[in-house]
Amino acid sequence: MVSYLIRRVLIFIPTLVIISLIAFIINTQAPGDPVERLVNASIGNFSAQIKVDRAKLFDQKRRELGLDLPMFYFSVSTLAKSEFSNESWKKYIPAVHFYGAQNQYHRWISNILLHGDFGISYNTQLPVVFEIKSALPWSLVMTLLSVILSFG
Numbered sequence: 001m002v003s004y005l006i007r008r009v010l011i012f013i014p015t016l017v018i019i020s021l022i023a024f025i026i027n028t029q030a031p032g033d034p035v036e037r038l039v040n041a042s043i044g045n046f047s048a049q050i051k052v053d054r055a056k057l058f059d060q061k062r063r064e065l066g067l068d069l070p071m072f073y074f075s076v077s078t079l080a081k082s083e084f085s086n087e088s089w090k091k092y093i094p095a096v097h098f099y100g101a102q103n104q105y106h107r108w109i110s111n112i113l114l115h116g117d118f119g120i121s122y123n124t125q126l127p128v129v130f131e132i133k134s135a136l137p138w139s140l141v142m143t144l145l146s147v148i149l150s151f152g
Contacts, residue, residue, distance in 0.1 A: 075096070076095070078092070078094065
């Protein structure tokens with residue numbers, strides 16, 4: 001029994017990592033720019049002074065959300081891109097760049113696991129935890145009703 005539980009836990013952990021990677025990729029590859037959506041929702045399109053500072057606001061919000069960081073712990077590119085040289089043979093040599101913990105995935109997963117912070121909704125600009133809490137009671141009611149109907 002103990003060996004069975006250990007095997008199940010050892011399968012469970014990589015599964016959670018893979019699911020978190022898939023969720024992160026879906027989140028980052030969604031259409032639209034979250035910074036543009038948040039900035040446009042917060043300032044609107046009404047002031048000439050704000051239009052001048054729009055680029056500053058975009059950069060500030062991008063840094064605040066951590067979107068200026070690399071996506072993952074490492075990236076693979078060509079040696080020509082990493083050294084900015086004109087030698088044609090370097091475009092065929094791979095180069096791996098390691099970023100450590102300074103990346104978007106690490107920030108995202110550590111905020112969720114350590115702080116329970118799921119981020120901010122791009123639509124309502126409220127914390128995602130509030131969105132989940134408001135939908136959770138009805139989800140539980142529907143789940144309970146479906147279990148009662150299927151087994152009752």
